[in-house]
Amino acid sequence: MTTPDALQLLIAARQCEMAELEQLERTSQWVDVIAQVIHALQRERGLSNLYLGSGGRRGQTELQRQRQVSDRAIQHLYTHVEALRGQRLRALQGARLYSQAARALQGLGALAALRRRIDQRQWDSAHSTSAYTQLVAVLLDWVFEAADTAADPDITRWLVALFNLMQGKEYLGQERAMGTAMLAAQRLDAALQRRLLHLMDAQQCCFDLVETHAADDLHRCGAWPLNALDSAEHERLRRILCTSTPGQTAPNELGPVWFDVCSRRIDQLRNVEQALCEALQRLCRDKRAQAEAALRQLEALPPSGLDNDPDEDLSCLTSQPPDADWPCTDTVARYPYRSLPGLLHEQQQRLQRLSTELDAVRASLQDRKVIERAKGLLMAHRRLSEEQAHRTLRQLAMNQGKRMVDVAQSILATAAALPDVLDGALLQCTPAPRSHHR
Amino acid sequence: MTTPDALQLLIAARQCEMAELEQLERTSQWVDVIAQVIHALQRERGLSNLYLGSGGRRGQTELQRQRQVSDRAIQHLYTHVEALRGQRLRALQGARLYSQAARALQGLGALAALRRRIDQRQWDSAHSTSAYTQLVAVLLDWVFEAADTAADPDITRWLVALFNLMQGKEYLGQERAMGTAMLAAQRLDAALQRRLLHLMDAQQCCFDLVETHAADDLHRCGAWPLNALDSAEHERLRRILCTSTPGQTAPNELGPVWFDVCSRRIDQLRNVEQALCEALQRLCRDKRAQAEAALRQLEALPPSGLDNDPDEDLSCLTSQPPDADWPCTDTVARYPYRSLPGLLHEQQQRLQRLSTELDAVRASLQDRKVIERAKGLLMAHRRLSEEQAHRTLRQLAMNQGKRMVDVAQSILATAAALPDVLDGALLQCTPAPRSHHR
Numbered sequence: 001m002t003t004p005d006a007l008q009l010l011i012a013a014r015q016c017e018m019a020e021l022e023q024l025e026r027t028s029q030w031v032d033v034i035a036q037v038i039h040a041l042q043r044e045r046g047l048s049n050l051y052l053g054s055g056g057r058r059g060q061t062e063l064q065r066q067r068q069v070s071d072r073a074i075q076h077l078y079t080h081v082e083a084l085r086g087q088r089l090r091a092l093q094g095a096r097l098y099s100q101a102a103r104a105l106q107g108l109g110a111l112a113a114l115r116r117r118i119d120q121r122q123w124d125s126a127h128s129t130s131a132y133t134q135l136v137a138v139l140l141d142w143v144f145e146a147a148d149t150a151a152d153p154d155i156t157r158w159l160v161a162l163f164n165l166m167q168g169k170e171y172l173g174q175e176r177a178m179g180t181a182m183l184a185a186q187r188l189d190a191a192l193q194r195r196l197l198h199l200m201d202a203q204q205c206c207f208d209l210v211e212t213h214a215a216d217d218l219h220r221c222g223a224w225p226l227n228a229l230d231s232a233e234h235e236r237l238r239r240i241l242c243t244s245t246p247g248q249t250a251p252n253e254l255g256p257v258w259f260d261v262c263s264r265r266i267d268q269l270r271n272v273e274q275a276l277c278e279a280l281q282r283l284c285r286d287k288r289a290q291a292e293a294a295l296r297q298l299e300a301l302p303p304s305g306l307d308n309d310p311d312e313d314l315s316c317l318t319s320q321p322p323d324a325d326w327p328c329t330d331t332v333a334r335y336p337y338r339s340l341p342g343l344l345h346e347q348q349q350r351l352q353r354l355s356t357e358l359d360a361v362r363a364s365l366q367d368r369k370v371i372e373r374a375k376g377l378l379m380a381h382r383r384l385s386e387e388q389a390h391r392t393l394r395q396l397a398m399n400q401g402k403r404m405v406d407v408a409q410s411i412l413a414t415a416a417a418l419p420d421v422l423d424g425a426l427l428q429c430t431p432a433p434r435s436h437h438r
Numbered sequence: 439m440t441t442p443d444a445l446q447l448l449i450a451a452r453q454c455e456m457a458e459l460e461q462l463e464r465t466s467q468w469v470d471v472i473a474q475v476i477h478a479l480q481r482e483r484g485l486s487n488l489y490l491g492s493g494g495r496r497g498q499t500e501l502q503r504q505r506q507v508s509d510r511a512i513q514h515l516y517t518h519v520e521a522l523r524g525q526r527l528r529a530l531q532g533a534r535l536y537s538q539a540a541r542a543l544q545g546l547g548a549l550a551a552l553r554r555r556i557d558q559r560q561w562d563s564a565h566s567t568s569a570y571t572q573l574v575a576v577l578l579d580w581v582f583e584a585a586d587t588a589a590d591p592d593i594t595r596w597l598v599a600l601f602n603l604m605q606g607k608e609y610l611g612q613e614r615a616m617g618t619a620m621l622a623a624q625r626l627d628a629a630l631q632r633r634l635l636h637l638m639d640a641q642q643c644c645f646d647l648v649e650t651h652a653a654d655d656l657h658r659c660g661a662w663p664l665n666a667l668d669s670a671e672h673e674r675l676r677r678i679l680c681t682s683t684p685g686q687t688a689p690n691e692l693g694p695v696w697f698d699v700c701s702r703r704i705d706q707l708r709n710v711e712q713a714l715c716e717a718l719q720r721l722c723r724d725k726r727a728q729a730e731a732a733l734r735q736l737e738a739l740p741p742s743g744l745d746n747d748p749d750e751d752l753s754c755l756t757s758q759p760p761d762a763d764w765p766c767t768d769t770v771a772r773y774p775y776r777s778l779p780g781l782l783h784e785q786q787q788r789l790q791r792l793s794t795e796l797d798a799v800r801a802s803l804q805d806r807k808v809i810e811r812a813k814g815l816l817m818a819h820r821r822l823s824e825e826q827a828h829r830t831l832r833q834l835a836m837n838q839g840k841r842m843v844d845v846a847q848s849i850l851a852t853a854a855a856l857p858d859v860l861d862g863a864l865l866q867c868t869p870a871p872r873s874h875h876r
């Protein structure tokens with residue numbers, strides 16, 4: 001019988017891992033570019049509100065300049081998207097990434113029309129904010145998919161941290177835009193005040209997760225804790241905005257001040273984001289280089305370097321595998337001339353460890369998926385805004401003394417078993433129907 | 439700005455899905471071949487015990503013939519392995535499959551040496567059974583990896599059912615081999631009796647899972663419930679083997695009868711297995727054909743077929759996506775000329791549903807992984823056999839009134855936090871040290 005070579009299959013397995021790491025290296029690059037696009041659009045959103053809120057009297061030059069900044073970042077992203085299409089991703093992972101990329105393109109394609117509406121002041125700042133926010137949400141979903149489909153636990157952990165930083169920064173960006181709109185309109189509005197409080201709350205949740213997943217790295221770039229970046233001036237303005245009696249006239253000319261104070265904090269977060277992006281790219285490069293070295297060593301193994309005679313070696317069918325201790329480290333590098341059984345065992349242990357760690361890191365993404373799905377269900381069935389759906393979940397969780405994710409899970413389970421129940425009396429604490437500010 | 443085409447990315451996403459289904463179609467083919475190899479090796483294991491147990495007086499011709507059957511199946515598998523290597527699988531999924539294939543090759547490579555030990559009667563039936571059993575276990579692990587890495591929920595469900603059928607059939611194969619050895623040696627042994635009871639128990643667990651995952655399909659091939667395949671004769675012999683006083687002389691000449699009765703049941707299960715394999719291959723073909731049709735439709739879409747003007751259509755940034763109802767079905771086939779937003783939304787909903795369903799099906803594999811890992815830990819740290827580790831887990835579960843998987847989980851968690859504790863007094867009900875019969 002002609003027997004295929006087990007060593008060749010081990011090499012093929014290593015090649016798979018290396019191809020994945022190469023892919024993740026490219027992913028880390030376009031995530032960086034998405035972060036740049038989002039940052040530019042966040043500023044464009046805020047400046048649009050300054051412009052719209054002032055009845056077109058203020059900030060037009062700066063807005064035009066910012067749009068050019070956005071366009072350059074978007075053009076850069078388009079180059080990466082074209083490259084992504086050429087990379088022939090595979091499987092469900094690839095399908096999800098391409099699909100998100102298509103949604104992002106669709107959103108970015110509508111940007112020109114959105115800007116015309118703003119220039120002609122056909123839309124108010126509420127509509128404009130909502131449109132920019134949806135666009136950023138689609139881009140963030142794309143980063144989320146990148147984190148959820150990455151197949152290396154260390155890189156996934158970074159992507160999770162980065163995603164949460166980007167999401168928290170986006171909540172701050174919304175805070176800037178809404179506060180700007182409120183101050184420009186010179187009227188404090190109770191619904192907007194609630195929305196601002198929700199955004200501050202949501203920021204904190206995200207930053208807590210960043211600190212959980214990337215504590216060491218935040219220390220390294222001097223951004224620990226993330227709250228240290230808060231400025232007293234920002235907190236003072238927040239207090240004024242959120243505690244003033246609704247209906248009251250907002251202090252005159254506070255809009256640009258608020259915009260600048262928020263922007264300083266956002267720019268600080270952008271610096272942290274950039275540092276994390278660069279560190280992620282370094283990590284990807286290092287891991288790829290390590291995998292490549294391990295692969296080269298395997299490829300260089302002469303068959304004579306394997307010290308067992310497969311024809312007489314029955315150890316693989318009789319004894320405990322070698323080094324059955326737990327945990328097992330990747331020792332290929334240290335012992336280049338190992339026996340085939342040793343190599344096989346190491347490889348298997350390593351892949352098992354990778355899978356286990358990956359499951360653990362991905363679990364932290366699972367919560368968000370469940371909550372988002374439950375929110376989507378509430379939004380569709382009860383015509384709620386995203387914020388109202390969020391408040392509903394939080395209220396249900398508080399009433400039942402459960403975590404939000406558990407409430408979300410039971411809503412999904414209920415909906416799957418009894419599709420009609422969501423239209424009925426299940427949710428007693430559902431807030432009033434959808435307002436304009438989403 | 440030159441904008442990449444969102445439709446092209448949608449097509450790329452569909453191509454990913456189709457490539458995955460093509461891969462799964464090939465996977466279903468080599469799983470079928472692995473099933474044939476396992477079936478042949480199971481019979482070879484039993485016949486080897488007839489031969490060894492009779493001191494070489496019985497069954498030599500049949501054993502030689504069976505080895506030729508095994509070799510043909512193995513040769514067939516080797517062809518598939520070579521093809522697998524050429525398929526350039528990707529990512530962690532590919533690494534795990536190649537790695538398992540390498541382990542299987544290693545095991546099959548040792549078969550010639552094992553057979554020589556048997557021919558020269560250097561090994562007794564306990565050693566021989568253990569070696570064949572380890573070889574089959576490696577092949578089954580490979581099928582498990584195929585189930586655990588498949589990225590389509592329907593196909594995964596089939597692979598899970600098939601894996602459990604193969605695993606249950608393997609426990610029955612071990613029952614046949616051990617009973618044959620015991621009867622050939624004409625001595626009933628308490629440890630072997632316990633082992634037989636464990637094997638019957640384990641079979642039932644597996645078959646329950648098959649019935650959970652593939653009830654309709656078992657009905658369709660007339661194999662529902664799987665227990666209906668039991669024969670009264672088999673049950674009578676089981677009773678004699680398990681309830682006779684240890685140390686007693688086994689009824690003379692019962693060995694070949696036991697072997698034949700067990701073999702009939704195993705062959706019946708093999709027929710069910712074959713029917714499931716064929717149905718799985720049909721399912722893969724159908725799904726691939728569907729995906730291909732959907733892809734062709736997307737590719738045939740003229741840009742003019744998309745009824746939106748992306749330059750003026752802001753719907754993607756303003757409103758709820760179309761068809762936001764839940765659940766959403768795959769409607770590309772029914773509405774070939776949909777708007778781009780509609781196509782994007784459908785695609786996203788479909789991928790999300792696939793991921794959710796996949797998570798649910800894979801969860802049923804998670805239990806086995808956790809239990810196997812905990813068993814491996816016990817085997818390494820306390821020098822237990824697989825059966826003893828299994829009994830330990832079951833005993834702990836009964837003592838604590840918990841499920842086995844929960845006990846396994848807490849052992850793993852404990853070991854991760856306190857690596858030394860497993861060597862200490864944690865496990866009070868650990869059985870005596872490892873015996874020969876694994």
